[in-house]
Amino acid sequence: MAEFDDIPETALAWHRAGKGAALATVVETWGSAPRRVGSQLAISGHSEIAGSVSGGCVEGAVVAEALDAIETGEPVMLEYGVSDDDAFAVGLACGGTIRVLVEPVGTALPETLLQELVAARIARDPVACLTGLGVEPRLERSGHADRFRMDRSGFEADGKTFVAIHNPPLRLIVVGAVHIAQALLPMARIAGYDPLLIDPRDAFGSAARFPGETIIDDWPDAALDRAGLDMRTAVVLLTHDPKLDDPALDRALRSDAFYVGALGSRRTHAKRVSRLTDAGFSATEIGRIHGPVGLDIGAAGPAEIAVSILAQMTDVLRRGT
Numbered sequence: 001m002a003e004f005d006d007i008p009e010t011a012l013a014w015h016r017a018g019k020g021a022a023l024a025t026v027v028e029t030w031g032s033a034p035r036r037v038g039s040q041l042a043i044s045g046h047s048e049i050a051g052s053v054s055g056g057c058v059e060g061a062v063v064a065e066a067l068d069a070i071e072t073g074e075p076v077m078l079e080y081g082v083s084d085d086d087a088f089a090v091g092l093a094c095g096g097t098i099r100v101l102v103e104p105v106g107t108a109l110p111e112t113l114l115q116e117l118v119a120a121r122i123a124r125d126p127v128a129c130l131t132g133l134g135v136e137p138r139l140e141r142s143g144h145a146d147r148f149r150m151d152r153s154g155f156e157a158d159g160k161t162f163v164a165i166h167n168p169p170l171r172l173i174v175v176g177a178v179h180i181a182q183a184l185l186p187m188a189r190i191a192g193y194d195p196l197l198i199d200p201r202d203a204f205g206s207a208a209r210f211p212g213e214t215i216i217d218d219w220p221d222a223a224l225d226r227a228g229l230d231m232r233t234a235v236v237l238l239t240h241d242p243k244l245d246d247p248a249l250d251r252a253l254r255s256d257a258f259y260v261g262a263l264g265s266r267r268t269h270a271k272r273v274s275r276l277t278d279a280g281f282s283a284t285e286i287g288r289i290h291g292p293v294g295l296d297i298g299a300a301g302p303a304e305i306a307v308s309i310l311a312q313m314t315d316v317l318r319r320g321t
Contacts, residue, residue, distance in 0.1 A: 007051040008121065008166075011042040012114050015105040020045025022066040023109060025131075026053050027077075027155065027162045028099040035098070038153030038164055043102075045070045053100050054080070066102050073107035077133055101162060103131060113137050117166060124168035124230060132162045148231075150318055168232045169194050172313075175220045175248045176238030177205035180263070183306035184236070185213055191310060193234070198223040200244070220248035229255035234313050236293060237262040246275060253285045259316045261293035261309060268292075290316075 007023070014021040024041040041051040041059065043066040053062055058080040069076050078100045103109040109131070116139055120127040128144045131137045132155075144163060147153065153165045172188045174181045177199035185195040197215045199205030205215045216223040220237075229235065235252040236259075237245045245262060252260045253276075262272065269291040276286050294308030295315070 005040070005051060007040045007042045008114060009118050010050040011044075011105055012111070012118055014042070014044040014048065015111060015114075019048075020070040021105040022070050022102050023105065023114075024053050024062050024066055024078075024100050024102045025153075025162070025164060026098055027101045027132075027153075030097040038151075040164075041066075043067070043070075054098060058098070058100075062100055062102065066104075069102045069104045069108075073104050075101065075103045075108035075133060077101055101131065101133070103137075109137055113139060121166055121168070124232070126168060126231070127166050129164040129166060130156075130161055131164065132160045135161050149320060168230065170317075171196065171227075171233045173198065173224065173227060173229075173233060173235050174238060175199070175236070175244060176240075176263075177201070177210060177215070178238050179302040180238050180305050180309075182210065183303040184309055185210065187306055187310050188313075191314070196227060198227075198248075199239075220244055221251050224248060224251040224255075229257045231256040231258055233257045234259035234317075235261070236309060236313075238293075240264060240268070242272070242275065245272070246279075249276065249289070250279070253281060253288060259290065259313050260288050261290040261312065263293050264291060266292060 011021040011023050022043045024043060026035050026037050026039045029037055035053055035055055039053055041049060041053045041062060043049050043063050047063060047067065049063060052059065062078060065076055065078055079097065081097045105111060105114055117127060117129055126148050128140045130140060147163060147165050148167060151165055151167055153163055155162050170193045172193040172195045174184060174195065175198045177197055181197060185197065188195050195213060197205060197210060197213050198220050200217055200219050205217055229252065235248065235257050237248050239245050240263060264272065272291065273286055290312055294305055295312045297308050299305045299308045
């Protein structure tokens with residue numbers, strides 16, 4: 001997925017190649033800062049860079065400081081004011097201020113910790129990396145529930161410990177290669193999701209109708225078993241056909257998927273609830289289904305329905321509603 005950065009992976013590779021490396025992380029912002037808290041830039045001892053901490057405003061200064069930090073092995077906290085002119089150049093209306101923590105790999109940021117972080121990211125295992133000046137770096141997989149849900153890195157109450165959230169990339173699994181899916185998949189990709197389309201019907205799930213998309217031509221329950229479902233996955237059912245939707249719901253409702261939505265009228269959904277109740281699902285499990293799918297914005301047509309679905313997914317992801 002294009003949106004999944006490989007900045008920690010790149011820093012680890014440069015360090016292991018003997019080039020030296022540092023990770024620079026945006027730890028605090030004020031005003032209209034170009035990059036959000038948690039954004040990272042990897043710098044090699046040969047002045048190679050990957051990622052960004054400011055959209056280009058202060059990268060040169062950060063690289064120079066990082067090269068010094070790689071030499072000394074000591075972390076450093078930097079603070080920059082982004083002028084209105086520089087902010088405008090990267091697409092912002094006004095400037096702001098950012099603080100950046102630079103940590104040399106192998107000293108301030110142990111190689112073993114970075115290796116463990118990279119392994120967790122590859123395994124789609126949500127993990128928090130706790131660092132800061134005078135703070136012993138460590139990884140935590142429990143706690144920080146709100147930060148994980150909202151992808152929100154930041155300082156703890158002590159003002160010294162910075163929590164960098166490393167969530168797996170978001171995924172959207174759509175069951176049903178219908179017109180709404182043709183609009184929803186590219187929209188979701190723009191929003192940062194890695195889409196996957198499931199439909200056993202050859203006439204629907206074809207490359208001609210969905211160019212460039214990943215399509216699984218299999219029954220939804222088997223396909224979802226192969227794909228795997230976790231807390232960073234949204235599942236949207238669009239077939240209107242219980243033979244396809246119900247097996248997918250069986251898997252989705254037993255998983256940690258953060259969002260489960262199913263297309264259909266209120267009458268269709270009432271029948272769906274009845275079938276699931278007969279199948280042994282509890283009211284709480286069934287209550288996870290957003291059906292009819294999408295926010296009620298008066299959507300008309302496939303593209304507007306896709307907008308309503310993506311908006312509801314965002315609402316659930318960010319606010320848990």
